Every structure is written in C-alpha cells, then in structure tokens.
Amino acid sequence: MFLMWYRTLQLGIKSLWLHPMRSLLTMLGIFIGVASVIWLLAISEGISLEAQRQIASLGADTIIIRSVKPPSEKLSPQGVTPYGLKRDELDMLVSTIPTIRSALPIREIRRQFQYENVTIDGRLVGCTPEYADVTRLKVESGSFITDAENFRRENVCVLAAKVAERLFPGKDPINKPVYVPESKDFYRVIGVLQHRNASAAIGGSLAAQDFSNDIYIPIRTLQQRIGDTVAMRRGGSFEGEILELNQITLITSSIEDVKTTASLVENALTSHNDMQDIAVVVPLELLEQARTTRMMFMIFMGLVAAISLVVGGIGIMNIMLATVTERTREIGIRRALGAKRSDIVRQFLVETIVLSVVGGATGIIAGVICNPAISLTRDIIKDRFPQTFAALPEVVQKLTPTIVPESIPIAFGISVIVGVVFGLYPAYRAAKMSPIEALRHE
Amino acid sequence: MISTPTRSACSVRDLKKEYVLKGETVRALRGVFFDVPEGDYVAIMGPSGSGKSTLLNMLGCLDKPSSGQLLLGDDDVAKMSDDELAEIRSRRIGFVFQSYNLIQQLTVVENIQVPLFYQGKLGKKESDRCVELAHMVGLAGRLSHRPNQLSGGQQQRVAIARSLVNNPYFILADEPTGNLDSRTTEEILQLFHRLNDEGRTIILVTHEDEVAKRAKRVVRLKDGVVQWDRFNTEESRREAAENAIRNLPVES
Numbered sequence: 001m002f003l004m005w006y007r008t009l010q011l012g013i014k015s016l017w018l019h020p021m022r023s024l025l026t027m028l029g030i031f032i033g034v035a036s037v038i039w040l041l042a043i044s045e046g047i048s049l050e051a052q053r054q055i056a057s058l059g060a061d062t063i064i065i066r067s068v069k070p071p072s073e074k075l076s077p078q079g080v081t082p083y084g085l086k087r088d089e090l091d092m093l094v095s096t097i098p099t100i101r102s103a104l105p106i107r108e109i110r111r112q113f114q115y116e117n118v119t120i121d122g123r124l125v126g127c128t129p130e131y132a133d134v135t136r137l138k139v140e141s142g143s144f145i146t147d148a149e150n151f152r153r154e155n156v157c158v159l160a161a162k163v164a165e166r167l168f169p170g171k172d173p174i175n176k177p178v179y180v181p182e183s184k185d186f187y188r189v190i191g192v193l194q195h196r197n198a199s200a201a202i203g204g205s206l207a208a209q210d211f212s213n214d215i216y217i218p219i220r221t222l223q224q225r226i227g228d229t230v231a232m233r234r235g236g237s238f239e240g241e242i243l244e245l246n247q248i249t250l251i252t253s254s255i256e257d258v259k260t261t262a263s264l265v266e267n268a269l270t271s272h273n274d275m276q277d278i279a280v281v282v283p284l285e286l287l288e289q290a291r292t293t294r295m296m297f298m299i300f301m302g303l304v305a306a307i308s309l310v311v312g313g314i315g316i317m318n319i320m321l322a323t324v325t326e327r328t329r330e331i332g333i334r335r336a337l338g339a340k341r342s343d344i345v346r347q348f349l350v351e352t353i354v355l356s357v358v359g360g361a362t363g364i365i366a367g368v369i370c371n372p373a374i375s376l377t378r379d380i381i382k383d384r385f386p387q388t389f390a391a392l393p394e395v396v397q398k399l400t401p402t403i404v405p406e407s408i409p410i411a412f413g414i415s416v417i418v419g420v421v422f423g424l425y426p427a428y429r430a431a432k433m434s435p436i437e438a439l440r441h442e
Numbered sequence: 443m444i445s446t447p448t449r450s451a452c453s454v455r456d457l458k459k460e461y462v463l464k465g466e467t468v469r470a471l472r473g474v475f476f477d478v479p480e481g482d483y484v485a486i487m488g489p490s491g492s493g494k495s496t497l498l499n500m501l502g503c504l505d506k507p508s509s510g511q512l513l514l515g516d517d518d519v520a521k522m523s524d525d526e527l528a529e530i531r532s533r534r535i536g537f538v539f540q541s542y543n544l545i546q547q548l549t550v551v552e553n554i555q556v557p558l559f560y561q562g563k564l565g566k567k568e569s570d571r572c573v574e575l576a577h578m579v580g581l582a583g584r585l586s587h588r589p590n591q592l593s594g595g596q597q598q599r600v601a602i603a604r605s606l607v608n609n610p611y612f613i614l615a616d617e618p619t620g621n622l623d624s625r626t627t628e629e630i631l632q633l634f635h636r637l638n639d640e641g642r643t644i645i646l647v648t649h650e651d652e653v654a655k656r657a658k659r660v661v662r663l664k665d666g667v668v669q670w671d672r673f674n675t676e677e678s679r680r681e682a683a684e685n686a687i688r689n690l691p692v693e694s
Contacts, residue, residue: 333543338532338560
C-alpha cells in the first residue's frame with residue numbers, strides 16, 4: 001500500500017515535470033497564500049506586541065489622571081478660569097483611598113532655556129524623585145532630583161539627553177546654570193538623563209510623550225518660582241492658564257486593585273464638579289483593549305490570507321480540470337490496463353497535493369524570512385531615499401514582525417487541505433469517465 | 443503457457459448489448475455465440491455497425507453486456523462490478539490498440555509494467571520480467587526510450603510486450619496494424635504468429651482481409667450476430683504470408 005502511494009507520487013511528480021511552467025504558476029497561488037498568512041500574522045503580531053510594550057511601559061499597576069482643558073462653554077467668558085487637578089485633591093485621594101501606594105504630582109510648562117548664547121524651546125517639568133522610576137528614565141551622569149532638594153525647593157534641574165546636547169554642545173553641563181528667561185530664574189544642573197524613545201499616543205486617551213526636550217525640576221520649586229498662573233505666548237497674543245497640576249500618577253498597591261481604585265478615583269474627582277477637566281487613563285485597561293484589538297486584527301488578517309489561499313486553490317482546480325481534459329486519453333489507457341476508479345482519483349489527488357505541498361513549503365520558507373526581508377528593505381530605503389524614509393509613519397519605521405509559531409503548521413495544513421479539497425473534484429471527474437469514451441478521445 | 447486445447451480462453455453465450463443513443467435504443471449485439479479455445483488465433487471481422495467494437499469492448503471487460511454470458515477462463519464477467527472488471531483487466535487481459543496507446547511520460551519498460559502496477563506488483567522481479575519481454579519483442583536497445591522516440595512499429599511492439607506482461611487469457615488486438623506501413627504490418631503479424639505458436643491465444647479485430655487470412659479462424663459479424671465462423675487452412679495461411687512478403691515494396 002505504501003509502495004503504491006510512493007509510486008503514484010513518483011508518477012505524479014513526473015507528470016507535473018512535463019509542464020514545469022504550468023506547475024510553477026499553479027504553485028505560485030498557494031505559495032503566495034501561505035507566505036501572506038505568515039507575513040500578515042507576523043506583521044500584526046509585531047505591531048501589537050509593540051503597542052503592548054508601550055502600554056506596559058506606563059506601568060500596569062498605575063493610574064494616570066490628567067488635567068484637560070475643559071470645553072469652552074464651561075469656561076467663564078471673562079478672565080482666566082482655573083481648572084484641572086488641585087493639590088488638595090491629591091492629598092484627598094492619598095488620604096482616603098487605602099489602595100494607593102504612592103502618588104506623583106506633575107506640572108508641565110513650555111519654556112525657553114538659555115545657556116550663554118544658546119536658546120532652545122523645551123518643557124519644564126516639575127516632579128518628585130519617584131518620577132524617574134515610574135517613567136523609566138535612567139540617569140547618565142549626576143543624579144535625579146532628591147526628596148531633600150524638593151523639600152527645600154532648591155533651584156536644581158536634570159536635563160534630558162537631547163537638551164544637554166543642544167544647550168551644552170561638547171561641554172559637561174553638571175553644575176552649570178540654565179536660565180529661564182520667562183521667570184528670570186537660574187537652575188543648577190545636577191544630572192543628565194540617558195536617551196529615551198518617545199512613547200506613542202495610545203488610542204486618543206493619552207498623547208504621545210516626547211521626553212527629549214524636558215528639563216526636570218522639583219515640583220515644590222516650580223510651585224514657588226512660577227506658581228499656578230502661567231502666561232504663555234501663543235501666536236503673538238498672551239494666554240493665561242491657572243492650573244495646579246497637569247498630571248497625577250497613582251501607583252496602586254497591587255494590579256488587582258487597579259480597576260476598583262480607578263473607579264473610586266474617578267468618582268471622587270468628578271462627583272463635586274462637572275467641569276470635565278480631568279481624564280483618567282488606566283494602562284491596564286488599555287493593555288486589555290490592546291489584546292482584544294490584537295485578536296480582531298489577527299482574525300481579520302487571517303481572513304485576508306485565507307481568501308488568498310482559496311484563490312490559490314481555485315487556481316489549482318482550474319489547472320487540474322484542464323489537465324484532466326488534456327490527459328483523457330491517458331486515463332482511458334490506464335483504465336483499460338486495469339486502473340480502478342480509485343487509482344485514477346489517487347493519481348490526480350497526489351498531483352494536486354504535490355502542487356499544494358511544494359507551494360506551501362516554499363511559502364513557509366518565504367514566510368520565515370519575513371523579518372530579515374523587511375529589515376533589508378527598510379535599510380535599502382533608508383540608504384537610498386532618506387527623505388521618504390523619514391516621512392514614513394513611526395510604526396513602519398520600527399516595525400519588527402514577530403512570527404506567530406502556530407501560523408506555520410496552520411498555513412501548511414490549510415495548503416494541504418486546499419490541495420485535497422480543490423483536487424477532489426477534478427480527480428472525481430477523471431475517474432468518472434467511461435474508459436471506452438476516454439480511449440476514443442483525441 | 444502450455445495449454446490443453448479443450449479449455450476455453452473465452453466463451454460467449456447469447457451475448458446481447460443494447461444502449462440508448464439520442465432517445466433511440468440501439469441493439470448492437472443481438473445474441474452472439476462463440477468459443478475461443480486456448481491457443482486459438484481468431485480474427486473478428488465485419489463491416490462498421492456490425493457490432494465489432496461493442497463485442498471488443500465486452501471481451502476487453504470495458505463494458506458489461508445487457509444479457510447473456512461472457513466467460514473469460516474461470517471468470518464470469520457479465521455480472522461484475524466496475525472495480526472487479528478493472529481487476530480482471532489488469533490481471534487477465536492483454537490489450538493491443540490501433541494507436542498503440544502508450545503513456546507518453548513513461549519509458550518502454552515502465553509502459554510494459556503498467557498492468558502490473560495496478561495489480562500492486564511493483565518489485566524487482568516484475569521489472570526484470572518487463573525487461574525480458576522488451577527483449578523478446580526486439581526492443582533490447584531501447585529500454586529507457588520514451589514513446590515519442592520510437593517508430594510506430596516499435597511502439598506497437600511495446601504495446602504487445604505490455605499485453606503479455608500479466609499472462610492474459612488472450613491478447614485482444616484492435617486493428618493492431620491499422621496505423622502501420624506494409625513492412626511493419628508484416629513484422630507485427632509475424633510476431634503474432636510466433637506468439638501464437640508459443641501457445642498464446644490471440645483475438646484480433648480487423649477489417650482487412652489480408653490480416654484476417656493470417657489467423658487460424660475468422661468470425662464474421664453482421665447486424666449484431668455471427669454471420670459465419672470458419673477456419674483458415676494451414677495452406678491458405680502460408681500462402682497469405684508468402685503473398686504479403688512478395689508484395690512488400692522493394693527496400694531502397
């Protein structure tokens with residue numbers, strides 16, 4: 001029995017070899033189908049892993065509360081309306097909700113920074129020492145802000161790597177003064193941070209964070225030197241803003257407490273005002289959303305790939321039907337010499353399976369080299385067309401496809417099934433012919 | 443293939459075949475009787491429409507009779523299923539066709555092996571036998587040639603070797619010389635003669651008198667029945683052979 005299949009296989013390969021071009025084109029359908037299953041799944045997995053990584057970098061046990069500018073109908077027409085998070089609210093949250101382990105107040109203001117004759121635009125961030133840990137900022141030289149400096153409201157600052165490069169090109173910034181012209185203050189540099197990639201925006205609820213233009217100072221210093229009322233130049237006119245805190249990052253005592261804590265926080269902050277001036281972002285929920293999105297994405301991609309496999313299968317069927325017609329005579333001869341209907345079915349089925357398996361196997365090879373292929377293409381584009389490359393979205397620039405291991409056996413299995421399913425009908429047609437008619441066929 | 447002349451290679455009893463063609467019932471065979479003892483050499487003749495082809499299809503187990511009996515050796519094939527018929531074809535029938543009907547992608551030896559393939563006999567012993575048969579029909583030097591590299595006569599020799607590979611009840615030849623020139627026709631007829639002398643049973647369907655005269659016996663069909671069934675004398679057979687050789691074109 002095994003020998004029979006083996007010989008039929010030999011025969012099938014021989015028959016396919018008679019028309020190499022035709023066999024190749026037929027296989028191409030399955031090849032593209034299988035390769036696209038693997039590629040599409042790998043690309044979507046790569047994107048989704050990156051999104052999950054970014055969300056996780058916000059900290060799965062944190063809750064982020066941000067002040068948002070309220071809708072204009074909530075603001076009084078005259079003067080400047082105070083809005084956003086208050087220091088009192090921070091104290092209230094910390095003292096009433098026991099599952100909050102610690103809380104980080106943050107105040108961000110756009111400012112200019114000067115050293116000697118260099119002036120740059122940047123963001124002045126008032127924060128506490130924990131900020132570095134929670135946002136995963138690493139110190140390159142010097143140190144981050146300490147509790148003592150915050151408590152004593154010292155005029156010290158820590159520079160992001162890019163700020164340090166631009167303000168102090170070729171110089172060591174430690175202990176040098178940075179001047180902030182708007183408030184006429186000097187801050188002594190006590191540390192420089194390592195480079196950190198910007199975090200991408202997450203689903204509209206959290207804006208992208210570019211850490212590269214930041215200067216960090218103790219929040220109590222900021223409160224004393226600058227205060228809550230800030231005037232900003234915007235397109236020639238001045239605009240005021242009264243805001244105590246831009247953001248509070250809460251760290252809960254455990255991941256299980258995140259959701260209940262988040263709803264408590266939201267209640268506590270919105271029950272006594274309807275300004276709509278805060279937004280609560282829970283990275284854990286985003287993470288869960290991202291996982292659901294990933295499933296949807298995968299199903300969608302899988303569907304697209306499945307369609308291409310079906311198209312490949314129809315290609316196989318088309319060719320095999322043509323082959324059956326073309327080889328009617330051979331079928332007649334074989335039947336006359338003793339082939340049963342089942343022998344004929346087997347012969348043609350083996351041929352379609354060979355086509356689909358070879359197509360599938362090469363498709364898998366093409367699928368597995370997805371990663372090097374993409375990075376090679378990217379390098380070529382980067383070399384030859386740097387401007388085009390820079391214009392590409394960041395997702396594309398950084399895309400690292402991750403091959404989903406299950407996709408390989410699945411793609412292969414599907415290609416075999418496609419071969420069998422789309423091969424059965426032509427094989428059945430071949431076997432059904434009367435040997436007398438088939439022998440008469442020219 | 444030593445045989446006692448009393449045994450029958452093929453026995454046809456009141457064989458009838460009707461089929462419907464465009465709403466009309468065609469009675470192709472209306473009760474055919476004849477016996478082919480082992481070692482016989484029968485030519486079946488008849489004008490077109492006489493039921494010659496239908497009878498050939500029955501004898502070759504490609505089709506089933508509507509009624510009557512058809513015994514091939516010990517097998518009663520009239521009531522067999524499609525698969526059983528295929529089995530008989532692979533084990534006990536040796537087909538030789540007018541247009542050779544070799545499989546183009548196979549070599550000479552592989553072509554000879556096809557009936558054995560469908561018996562599931564795929565061993566070394568079988569391929570040795572195929573090589574032996576190729577030698578016997580004079581194709582020793584062309585074992586791995588493909589059909590399109592052979593002349594018509596050589597292809598027909600391959601087909602004859604193929605018809606012998608399964609030790610058939612009889613060789614069933616359908617106009618075997620129809621596509622061949624007179625010289626090659628003569629070669630093939632001599633080969634048949636030799637095989638018959640060695641004890642093989644041959645049933646040959648033809649419309650050429652010259653070919654029919656070389657057989658031991660001629661069965662003539664007309665309108666679906668046997669019109670006459672008579673023996674050629676040794677004398678007339680030898681005369682026909684000599685005539686054929688004499689009439690061959692002079693070799694250039």
